[in-house]
Amino acid sequence: MKKDSSKWRRLGLIVLIIGTLTLMGCSSLSLESFKTVKGSNMDQEDRQGAGGQGESPPEGSQGEDVTAEKPAHEEDNPIQEGNEGSDTNEEGNSNPVFTEIPPSQNTQESPVTASPEPAPPGTPVRTFYELSGTPPTAPGLAMKHRVFKEEPPKIVYLTIDDGPSENTVHILDILKQEEVNATFFVIGTQVERYPELLKKAYEQGNAIGNHTYSHNYSEIYQSPEAFVANLKKNEELIYKLIGVRPKVIRTPGGTHGNFHISYYNAVDAQDYLVYDWNVSTGDASAPLVPAETLIKNVKEQAPGRDRIILLMHDAPGKWTTVDALPKIIRFLKEQGYEFGVLSPEVAPILFPGGFYS
Numbered sequence: 329m330k331k332d333s334s335k336w337r338r339l340g341l342i343v344l345i346i347g348t349l350t351l352m353g354c355s356s357l358s359l360e361s362f363k364t365v366k367g368s369n370m371d372q373e374d375r376q377g378a379g380g381q382g383e384s385p386p387e388g389s390q391g392e393d394v395t396a397e398k399p400a401h402e403e404d405n406p407i408q409e410g411n412e413g414s415d416t417n418e419e420g421n422s423n424p425v426f427t428e429i430p431p432s433q434n435t436q437e438s439p440v441t442a443s444p445e446p447a448p449p450g451t452p453v454r455t456f457y458e459l460s461g462t463p464p465t466a467p468g469l470a471m472k473h474r475v476f477k478e479e480p481p482k483i484v485y486l487t488i489d490d491g492p493s494e495n496t497v498h499i500l501d502i503l504k505q506e507e508v509n510a511t512f513f514v515i516g517t518q519v520e521r522y523p524e525l526l527k528k529a530y531e532q533g534n535a536i537g538n539h540t541y542s543h544n545y546s547e548i549y550q551s552p553e554a555f556v557a558n559l560k561k562n563e564e565l566i567y568k569l570i571g572v573r574p575k576v577i578r579t580p581g582g583t584h585g586n587f588h589i590s591y592y593n594a595v596d597a598q599d600y601l602v603y604d605w606n607v608s609t610g611d612a613s614a615p616l617v618p619a620e621t622l623i624k625n626v627k628e629q630a631p632g633r634d635r636i637i638l639l640m641h642d643a644p645g646k647w648t649t650v651d652a653l654p655k656i657i658r659f660l661k662e663q664g665y666e667f668g669v670l671s672p673e674v675a676p677i678l679f680p681g682g683f684y685s
C-alpha cells in the first residue's frame with residue numbers, strides 16, 4: 329500500500345512537471361506568434377539568399393582583418409524594417425509570465441527557446457536563414473528558428489568593428505549629420521578604454537553588437553566554450569554601461585576559417601545571432617587604405633544587392649574610413665537604400681564555409 333501511494337505520488341509529480349513544461353512551451357510559442365512573421369514574400373533569390381548550397385565560400389571572408397572582401401551572395405528580400413535606430417532589441421524585454429527560471433539563468437536575458445537537437449547525419453547542408461526564420465541546416469547543426477522583421481526593398485546595415493576608438497567621435501558626428509544609424513561591433517578591451525563613447529554611440533540610436541572581449545584569435549578560437557566565455561565577458565561590460573546584452577555578434581575575422589558547426593551550435597544555444605557581411609570597404613586589407621579605394625570597393629560591390637551588411641572599422645589610425653564614410657553613405661542613399669541597425673529580428677548573412685566542416 330505504502331509502496332503504491334508513493335508510486336502514485338511520483339507519477340503525479342511527473343505529470344505535473346510535464347504539464348508545466350508544456351505550458352511553458354505554449355507560452356513562449358504564443359509570445360513568438362505575437363511577433364509578425366513576414367517571410368511569405370520570399371522569392372527565388374531569397375531562398376538562395378545567404379550563399380546557397382554549393383556556392384563557394386566568400387573569398388573575402390577573411391578580409392575583416394586581411395584582404396578586401398567580395399560579397400558572399402545575393403539577397404532580395406522585400407522586408408521592411410520598422411525601428412531603425414533607437415530600439416535595437418538587443419535584449420529581450422518581453423518577460424514571460426510563467427517562471428521558475430533556474431538560479432543560474434540571468435533574468436535580464438530574453439527567454440530562450442529550447443535548443444533543438446543536432447541534425448542527424450545525411451541532413452542536407454543549407455547555409456543561410458530563410459526570411460521566414462528557418463535556420464541553416466547541416467549534419468550536427470542545432471540552430472533555433474527565428475522571427476525576422478520585414479525590411480524595405482533596399483536596405484543597408486552599416487557595421488563598424490573593433491571600436492570604440494579615437495575615431496568613434498568623428499564617426500558618430502558623421503552618422504548624426506547624415507541622419508543614419510549603424511551597428512558598432514565593439515571589443516571589450518576597447519570598451520574599457522572608451523566607456524563614454526560606447527554610451528554615446530548607443531544613446532545616438534546606434535546598435536551595439538558583441539565582437540568578443542579580447543579579439544585575440546588564439547584565445548577565442550581555442551574552443552566554442554572559450555569563444556562564448558569571451559563573448560560573455562564583453563557582454564558584462566556592455567551591460568554595465570548601457571543596460572543591454574547584445575544578442576547580435578560578429579566573430580573576429582568573420583566566420584570563414586574560424587567557425588564550424590560546434591561554434592554555431594554554441595552561440596545559438598546562448599541565443600546569439602552571428603553576422604558576417606556581403607559588402608566590405610576593404611579598410612582592413614592594409615593598415616591604411618586610401619579613402620577613394622574604400623569608396624570604390626563599395627560602389628563595385630553594392631550593385632545588385634538589395635540587402636547589404638557593410639563592413640568597416642573603427643580602429644586607431646584608420647582615419648581614411650572616417651574620411652570615406654560620408655561619401656559612402658551618400659552613395660548608398662542615392663542608390664535608394666534605407667539604413668537599418670542589426671537586431672535579432674534581422675536575418676543574418678553568413679559565410680557558408682563553416683557549415684561544411
Ligand SMILES: [Zn+2]
Pocket residue numbers: 392489490539543579580581
Ligand atoms: Zn574585428
